[in-house]
Amino acid sequence: xxHVFHRNPRLPLPTAIGGEGIxxxxxxxxxxxxxxxxxxxxxxxxxxARVIAAIQRQAQSLAYAHTSFFTSEPAEALATxxxxxxxxxxxxxxxxxxxxxxxxxALKLARQYFVxxxxxxxxxxxxxxxxYHGNTLGALxxxxxxxxxxxxxxxxxxxHHVSPCYAYRxxxxxxxxxxxxxxxxxxxxxxIVELGAERVAAFVAETVVGATAGAVPPxxxxxxxxxxxxxxxxxxxxxxxxxxxxxRTGHLFACNEDGVVPDILAIAKGLGAGYQPxxxxxxxxxxxxxxxxxxxxxxxxxxxxxxxxxxxxALEVQNVIAEEKLLDNVLARGEQLRSQLRTRFAExxxxxxxxxxxxxxxxxxxxxxxxxxxxxxxxxxxxxxxxEAMRLGMLTYPxxxxxxxxxxxxxxxxxxxxxxxxxxxxxxxxxxxxxxxxLTLE
Numbered sequence: 001x002x003h004v005f006h007r008n009p010r011l012p013l014p015t016a017i018g019g020e021g022i023x024x025x026x027x028x029x030x031x032x033x034x035x036x037x038x039x040x041x042x043x044x045x046x047x048x049a050r051v052i053a054a055i056q057r058q059a060q061s062l063a064y065a066h067t068s069f070f071t072s073e074p075a076e077a078l079a080t081x082x083x084x085x086x087x088x089x090x091x092x093x094x095x096x097x098x099x100x101x102x103x104x105x106a107l108k109l110a111r112q113y114f115v116x117x118x119x120x121x122x123x124x125x126x127x128x129x130x131x132y133h134g135n136t137l138g139a140l141x142x143x144x145x146x147x148x149x150x151x152x153x154x155x156x157x158x159x160h161h162v163s164p165c166y167a168y169r170x171x172x173x174x175x176x177x178x179x180x181x182x183x184x185x186x187x188x189x190x191x192i193v194e195l196g197a198e199r200v201a202a203f204v205a206e207t208v209v210g211a212t213a214g215a216v217p218p219x220x221x222x223x224x225x226x227x228x229x230x231x232x233x234x235x236x237x238x239x240x241x242x243x244x245x246x247x248r249t250g251h252l253f254a255c256n257e258d259g260v261v262p263d264i265l266a267i268a269k270g271l272g273a274g275y276q277p278x279x280x281x282x283x284x285x286x287x288x289x290x291x292x293x294x295x296x297x298x299x300x301x302x303x304x305x306x307x308x309x310x311x312x313x314a315l316e317v318q319n320v321i322a323e324e325k326l327l328d329n330v331l332a333r334g335e336q337l338r339s340q341l342r343t344r345f346a347e348x349x350x351x352x353x354x355x356x357x358x359x360x361x362x363x364x365x366x367x368x369x370x371x372x373x374x375x376x377x378x379x380x381x382x383x384x385x386x387x388e389a390m391r392l393g394m395l396t397y398p399x400x401x402x403x404x405x406x407x408x409x410x411x412x413x414x415x416x417x418x419x420x421x422x423x424x425x426x427x428x429x430x431x432x433x434x435x436x437x438x439l440t441l442e
């Protein structure tokens with residue numbers, strides 16, 4: 001008997017009682033290799049002594065002070081650390097408790113920016129189909145995942161969507177990456193013109209698509225072309241790096257690899273590595289200055305934003321990543337993971353694509369490789385793979401509805417930055433066994 005309202009009340013769950021490095025341990029003593037970092041969260045693994053000590057020190061001196069009265073030393077230090085690595089101009093950090101809150105803050109900040117700038121008619125947000133930006137109402141409204149949105153459509157603010165950058169399925173035969181990127185940029189421009197350029201506030205996109213499609217990176221020049229379209233029409237660019245940011249791709253900010261500076265950027269998950277709930281919204285000088293030079297007050301806020309203990313934990317996470325040069329390991333182990341997956345599945349009839357950046361990797365499954373036809377959604381192959389992987393002592397992050405919210409299956413892998421070469425080999429071996437076992441189940 002449980003009194004916890006679990007997200008899936010019909011599904012009995014093992015009880016996690018401990019964590020050690022890349023492993024989680026349940027109450028029966030079984031160890032699980034955490035190959036997904038939960039949901040791309042646990043970038044330093046579990047039980048990291050330095051982070052735990054930082055939390056203890058901060059809790060002993062100051063656990064919490066409401067930000068309408070005080071700032072705190074860890075919040076100030078963490079903001080400075082983030083700005084030092086952020087794309088140029090993103091000099092202002094608004095701390096929240098998680099990814100959905102970071103997106104809510106981004107949407108409200110974009111709207112208030114235009115109100116303060118004398119353009120209150122700018123009210124429309126454009127995002128991409130098969131995007132996911134969070135489960136609060138604003139984030140869910142802007143997201144493009146049909147399955148998640150459908151039950152709540154009557155209470156969602158209308159949003160507008162264009163095609164994702166999903167080369168495996170949508171790049172045309174004979175079409176170069178540059179041509180594909182231009183076609184998508186042209187589609188965004190057409191949507192802005194259709195809605196009325198003077199009424200569009202922002203375009204929202206995940207730098208690398210996470211949960212809904214499985215670590216789908218943009219093709220070369222895509223984000224630069226999108227940035228150019230936004231600039232042409234005075235539309236803000238909001239990048240969502242809640243999953244892909246904070247080193248997950250081998251760069252602290254994923255968009256640095258693309259050479260693009262957004263106006264607003266959302267981060268979470270790996271920011272605190274799961275040791276405390278924390279997220280943040282970074283704002284460009286031009287956005288911040290409009291608020292400060294206008295009303296001087298951002299009409300937004302939550303009780304736990306800028307939480308001192310959460311900021312102390314996140315700051316120590318960032319210290320560890322920098323001092324131990326873990327981003328170098330992310331790049332090396334990520335290359336190893338993708339290479340070994342492609343080798344292992346080179347002749348596999350049901351593996352359509354292996355993709356990603358750094359230790360952010362997606363494996364897409366297909367019923368037939370040549371046509372890329374998906375499995376029948378009723379089969380729930382992704383759920384079977386998750387169960388089989390757990391049976392084998394490994395945690396993965398599979399998802400269904402990869403293509404359109406209904407059809408398609410993929411597995412997302414996001415192991416801790418501390419993985420060594422042997423751990424990557426174990427992940428590949430256990431995933432292969434889990435997939436083959438799931439495919440044989442009827």
